Amino acid sequence: MHQIIIIGSGPAGFTAAIYAARAGLKPLLFASSVAIGGELMNTTEVENFPGFPEGIQGPDLMQKMQEQAERFDTEIVYDDITEVDFSGDIKRVTSSDGTVHEAHAVIYATGSAYRKLGLADEDRLSGHGVSWCATCDGFFFREKTIAVVGGGDSAMEEATFLTRFADKVYVIHRRDELKASKIMQQRAFDNPKIEFIWNSGISAIHGESQVTGVTLQSTVDGTERELALDGLFIAIGNDPRTHLVHGKLELTSEGTIAVEGRSSRTSVPGVFAAGDVIDPSYRQAITAAGSGTVAALDAEHYIAARDQQEATAAAAV
Incomplete structure (x- = not known):
């Protein structure tokens, strides 16, 4: 006992x-x-x-x-x-x-x-450009180009926070509208460092020892394109x-x-x-x-x- x-x-x-x-x-x-x-x-x-x-x-x-x-x-x-x-x-x-x-x-x-995206290189590049915590790792992306995946309040908060460090922050979302609250949406929309990529998911993460980019896949027609990145923050809950x-x-x-x-x-x-x-x-x-x-x-x-x-x-x- x-x-x-x-x-x-x-x-x-x-x-x-x-x-x-x-x-x-x-x-x-x-x-x-x-x-x-x-x-x-x-x-x-x-x-x-x-x-x-x-x-x-x-x-x-x-x-x-x-x-x-x-x-x-x-x-x-x-x-x-x-x-x-x-x-x-x-x-x-x-x-x-x-x-x-x-x-x-x-x-x-x-x-x-x-929650993870379920991609092959997600875990391998964890801590090497892939992160789930902006407040933990944002500092390491000063003057870099990064992306946040997600459309809720957490994603908007992460994206807005990351603009303190990064030169450019993409927000990648699978739909053409956000789930985030209006105030969080507006805060992100008003930030000149944030650019939204709508109707898109990520089908692959690239990089040997560090993230170098991702493959974006359209949720509308399935077409793919490459996006160069220094880091990827996953904020899907x-x-x-x-x-x-x-x-x-x-x-x-x-x-x-x-x-x-x-x-x-x-x-x-x-x-x-x-x-x-x-x-x-x-x-x-x-x-x-x-x-x-x-x-x-x-x-x-x-x-x-x-x-x-x-x-x-x-x-x-």
């Missing part, structure tokens, strides 16, 4: 582990068998995480977080959770080998996954990794886990959520880390109150 189990190894999960471990709760953290470290493992230079004035590589940052969690006796298991049972006072999670692990509290911090808790925790209309106010408390007592899995808006490493702190403190208070109730009940017998 564990005091606390943490599912997820991104900034939220490891920060929750650091706080829980320092509180003496000896957390058991499931770091996944594949996606250890979360989305930051696909990011090269991270220059906006406090404490690293010269910047730090995404994988290096996650390694430091892991080492800090382990320093305070967090037990890390490199395995996936395939099933959860939050129905009783004792929470149960099942790992891929069929082992059932029990705890008084669970922190669910599985993050989110950026992201999906919180909540598949394990569908029907077990209350979700929001955006598909994230619902929590009480600014807390990490979910609809089930003893189950807490942190990071991108509860955040449809910001999705930054630093906000996820802060959310992990909240979850650990909430879980600590929950366990302390539970222990106090049991002690009071035992004394009354």
